[in-house]
Amino acid sequence: xxxxxxxxxxxxxxxxxxxxxxxxxxxxxxxxxxxxxxxxxxxxxxxxxxxxxxxxxxxxxxxxxxxxxxxxxxxxxxxxxxxxxxxxxxxxxxxxxxxxxxxxxxxxxxxxxxxxxxxxxxxxxxxxxxxxxxxxxxxxxxxxxxxxxxxxxxx
Amino acid sequence: xxxxxxxxxxxxxxxxxxxxxxxxxxxxxxxxxxxxxxxxxxxxxxxxxxxxxxxxxxxxxxxxxxxxxxxxxxxxxxxxxxxxxxxxxxxxxxxxxxxxxxxxxxxxxxxxxxxxxxxxxxxxxxxxxxxxxxxxxxxxxxxxxxxxxxxxxxxxxxxxxxxxxxxxxxxxxxxxxxxxxxxxxxxxxxxxxxxxxxxxxxxxxxxxxxxxxxxxxxxxxxxxxxxxxxxxxxxxxxxxxxxxxxxxxxxxxxxxxxxxxxxxxxxxxxxxxxxxxxxxxxxxxxxxxxxxxxxxxxxxxxxxxxxxxxxxxxxxxxxxxxxxxxxxxxxxxxxxxxxxxxxxxxxxxxxxxxxxxxxxxxxxxxxxxxxxxxxxxxxxxxxxxxxxxxxxxxxxxxxxxxxxxxxxxxxxxxxxxxxxxxxxxxxxxxxxxxxxxxxxxxxxxxxxxxxxxxxxxxxxxxxxxxxxxxxxxxxxxxxxxxxxxxxxxxxxxxxxxxxxxxxxx
Ligand SMILES: Cc1cc2nc3c(=O)[nH]c(=O)nc-3n(C[C@H](O)[C@H](O)[C@H](O)COP(=O)(O)O)c2cc1C
Ligand code: SF4
Ligand code: FES
Ligand code: FES
Numbered sequence: 001x002x003x004x005x006x007x008x009x010x011x012x013x014x015x016x017x018x019x020x021x022x023x024x025x026x027x028x029x030x031x032x033x034x035x036x037x038x039x040x041x042x043x044x045x046x047x048x049x050x051x052x053x054x055x056x057x058x059x060x061x062x063x064x065x066x067x068x069x070x071x072x073x074x075x076x077x078x079x080x081x082x083x084x085x086x087x088x089x090x091x092x093x094x095x096x097x098x099x100x101x102x103x104x105x106x107x108x109x110x111x112x113x114x115x116x117x118x119x120x121x122x123x124x125x126x127x128x129x130x131x132x133x134x135x136x137x138x139x140x141x142x143x144x145x146x147x148x149x150x151x152x153x154x155x
Numbered sequence: 156x157x158x159x160x161x162x163x164x165x166x167x168x169x170x171x172x173x174x175x176x177x178x179x180x181x182x183x184x185x186x187x188x189x190x191x192x193x194x195x196x197x198x199x200x201x202x203x204x205x206x207x208x209x210x211x212x213x214x215x216x217x218x219x220x221x222x223x224x225x226x227x228x229x230x231x232x233x234x235x236x237x238x239x240x241x242x243x244x245x246x247x248x249x250x251x252x253x254x255x256x257x258x259x260x261x262x263x264x265x266x267x268x269x270x271x272x273x274x275x276x277x278x279x280x281x282x283x284x285x286x287x288x289x290x291x292x293x294x295x296x297x298x299x300x301x302x303x304x305x306x307x308x309x310x311x312x313x314x315x316x317x318x319x320x321x322x323x324x325x326x327x328x329x330x331x332x333x334x335x336x337x338x339x340x341x342x343x344x345x346x347x348x349x350x351x352x353x354x355x356x357x358x359x360x361x362x363x364x365x366x367x368x369x370x371x372x373x374x375x376x377x378x379x380x381x382x383x384x385x386x387x388x389x390x391x392x393x394x395x396x397x398x399x400x401x402x403x404x405x406x407x408x409x410x411x412x413x414x415x416x417x418x419x420x421x422x423x424x425x426x427x428x429x430x431x432x433x434x435x436x437x438x439x440x441x442x443x444x445x446x447x448x449x450x451x452x453x454x455x456x457x458x459x460x461x462x463x464x465x466x467x468x469x470x471x472x473x474x475x476x477x478x479x480x481x482x483x484x485x486x487x488x489x490x491x492x493x494x495x496x497x498x499x500x501x502x503x504x505x506x507x508x509x510x511x512x513x514x515x516x517x518x519x520x521x522x523x524x525x526x527x528x529x530x531x532x533x534x535x536x537x538x539x540x541x542x543x544x545x546x547x548x549x550x551x552x553x554x555x556x557x558x559x560x561x562x563x564x565x566x567x568x569x570x571x572x573x574x575x576x577x578x579x580x581x582x583x584x585x586x587x588x589x590x591x592x593x594x595x596x597x598x599x600x601x602x603x604x605x606x607x608x609x610x611x612x613x614x615x616x617x618x619x620x621x622x623x624x625x626x627x628x629x630x631x632x633x634x635x636x637x638x639x640x641x642x643x644x645x646x647x648x649x650x651x652x653x654x655x656x657x658x659x660x
Binding site: 135140 | 165167168169200201203329330331332335337339370371372373374375406408409410411412413425426428429430431445487488489490492495518527531561563564565566574577581584585
């Protein structure tokens with residue numbers, strides 16, 4: 001069972017999405033924006049609200065790369081792995097991030113400061129390598145810029 | 156003094172907000188009368204942040220500007236690039252779809268109208284639905300999302316379908332590496348997309364629209380949401396579009412990080428709140444699309460080009476281009492290039508001219524090795540194919556595709572076996588899982604390429620075989636076209652596959 005606070009949050013979110021056609025993705029985005037991830041105990045609440053099975057909600061959550069079922073680190077650093085960024089050194093940049101953080105893709109640093117995610121294109125392909133830090137875009141990320149980003153994030 | 160500082164996310168990623176803040180602060184400290192306008196980007200990304208100062212002669216450009224340049228910028232001692240309109244990159248283009256991008260404040264409706272905005276919609280309101288469809292068909296406009304299907308013909312199917320509700324769905328999933336035209340226009344001229352969607356609605360008698368916008372584009376999401384609210388407030392969207400008595404309204408929906416959701420049927424499933432699994436066709440989305448209703452699914456650029464077609468006339472648009480590729484195409488130049496950005500030009504420019512002249516060759520200065528055209532499912536073109544003119548049929552004839560018109564340039568330090576491996580890996584990560592050749596084949600593909608890398612020559616025919624199976628047996632182009640980058644790397648750059656073998660022996 002969800003605690004009282006989560007239940008209240010969920011009631012608000014579900015009420016905000018009444019009347020939408022195809023409301024499940026907007027609901028899941030809202031939950032993740034509010035709670036940082038999609039806790040297992042809200043799945044049934046969403047399922048009941050939309051009159052679908054929890055299997056269906058679970059299936060949707062697991063299909064999409066964006067949704068997480070556990071909290072991320074304090075900051076999320078995404079590094080573009082796609083071709084245009086590879087053409088200007090994205091692979092070496094990722095390697096450096098692995099080394100500095102001591103994690104692989106999807107990993108969170110031991111101190112919980114940074115979660116490292118791959119992303120396949122941020123539309124910054126003419127000023128790569130590209131990265132995104134908590135939703136903010138960064139272009140032409142060289143090793144010095146990366147080190148600065150990671151230091152500021154407390155890694 | 157009017158100063159333009161772009162808010163396009165490429166400019167933001169290179170410090171445009173710091174520059175804008177510094178301008179405001181410096182002007183305040185020195186009692187200068189300065190108005191900062193945040194525009195979209197002109198598309199010259201290597202010059203971002205590109206600051207423009209309005210003068211009697213026109214807008215003078217400065218770039219790339221850093222916050223520390225601001226005092227010099229404001230006291231007139233910073234070196235300028237001259238008039239932005241006169242820069243070779245701007246002069247060489249034919250800007251139709253992107254005529255306002257970088258010029259206006261993206262959220263200023265008066266500015267939008269002063270630069271030709273809403274003229275197309277006003278013309279459309281005076282026409283019959285069939286008349287609008289005829290014009291779009293006559294313009295020769297083909298879908299810019301990748302497949303190049305004629306937009307007017309698609310609309311005609313939806314117009315002919317009888318239903319109580321029809322939809323316009325804009326595909327703003329733009330997942331292809333090397334492409335950013337959709338993002339650029341949504342951030343730099345969002346009303347154009349809204350206007351195009353309304354015209355589509357009038358043409359097929361749909362009253363509701365959705366933009367399915369990828370979550371990787373938070374700045375574009377924010378801009379589109381603001382623009383929709385403003386358009387609704389101004390009576391452009393709503394129950395009575397510009398007093399026409401006809402209704403059209405729309406919503407922005409955010410994707411969730413799945414490349415395959417750019418495929419139109421997967422996108423519709425996602426929009427309905429389902430897993431983004433590809434649907435078998437038929438039924439066509441035009442007949443049974445969103446929630447089973449007749450639906451136009453079009454790419455951002457296809458829809459954003461409709462206003463200029465209706466504004467300037469179908470013939471004006473169709474007079475540009477080459478063969479069956481009519482009009483202009485916003486080419487996105489990316490990767491290892493000196494001049495990266497967006498270049499809108501009539502179809503027909505040879506690939507080599509785009510790479511060597513427009514893009515100025517590589518940033519590293521090393522020779523160009525390959526150009527991947529059309530995103531992660533596009534072929535790697537070697538230099539001996541550089542005379543291919545930029546057109547749908549022309550690229551098809553060379554075993555390639557133009558897709559969403561992104562060019563990604565690689566220099567000679569690139570290992571093409573590595574790029575082939577990445578193509579298979581990407582397909583494995585992004586497969587929707589519906590069909591076996593893609594779901595299982597992509598993983599086997601990575602393994603097989605690793606075997607080749609370790610020197611196992613027997614794995615080469617296996618890879619060819621696997622690619623044939625994926626081409627023939629996949630339901631959609633993710634599994635079906637991944638063989639393009641893989642086989643083009645193998646066939647055009649055999650040394651990268653052979654060298655590895657010798658090294659291991
Ligand atoms: C795997 C895959 C990904 C696709 N991604 C996109 C995309 O991001 N944007 C897009 O407009 N079309 C994409 N398409 C093409 C769409 O299926 C569809 O053809 C297009 O949205 C139709 O619009 P258009 O006729 O205006 O091009 C993709 C297709 C496939 C197979
Ligand atoms: S080819 Fe791949 S992505 Fe396309 S339908 Fe089949 S499994 Fe899904
Ligand atoms: S490929 Fe990295 S931002 Fe597009
Ligand atoms: S219907 Fe989608 S894979 Fe068969």
